[in-house]
Amino acid sequence: MFPLERQQKILDLLQIKKVLKISELTEELNISVDTLRRDLNTLTKQKKIEKIYGGVKLIESKFAESSMDERMVSHLEEKEMIARKCAEYIEDGDCIYLDSGSTTYQIAKYIKHFKNLTVVTNSIPVVNELMNSHMELVIIGGKVRLNEQSVVAYDYMFNFNQLNILKAFICASGITIEKGISDYNLEEAITRKKIIEISKEIYIAADSTKFGKDVTVSIAHLDQIDTLVTDTHLNKNTIQQFRKINTNLVIAEP
Structure with missing residues (x-):
């Protein structure tokens, strides 16, 4: 050939x-x-x-969401660094939410040693990763998105207000200072909006390629976000811009 x-x-x-x-x-x-x-x-x-x-x-197209299989292996080293840093914010006895994303999935690998931890999630990979751990696992009920391996829930299908989440770790496909965080899928965005609304502390776990993008559906403005955790490839100009706002920007290092 x-x-x-x-x-x-x-x-x-x-x-x-x-x-x-x-x-x-x-x-x-x-x-x-x-x-x-x-x-x-x-x-x-x-x-x-x-x-x-x-x-x-x-x-990948600039105008469409890449598949979960792609994202699971894309920028893997950076996502692992971000996940390790996110795990530092978790303590024994916390009730946390892990979003349905390739970066938040990595967090699940670093939290198995915590005691009395409750993990609420809509991610099937996260459930599979933590299935044999000793922590309390809660999966939100709703419709399964097969291509994303996630569950999207609506108020009439799941009572979000019964959840008492201390720390939510959310993914995003786009992050800008002007528009905040955004995603490609409306159903995922609805679930993330509800989790942000009911959680006490909000962490966005996103690699540096997500910055400067404003994609299809708005999720939240940055004043609703406590901490953004990203990798060392974020350019200096962007870092300087984000240092001027109240949302805490954390750079995860090796």
């Missing part, structure tokens, strides 16, 4: 699965890792794909 044929085959495979591991591609194409890397370098220079931790993905 000629290089152009291989490269087109890689793009075709990514159209189907969105994210592929290096090992999957070498097996599917029956080529060496070195040959694959040359093809991937070519496609990366053409801005058709993006290299991620352990694999590759199609360049």
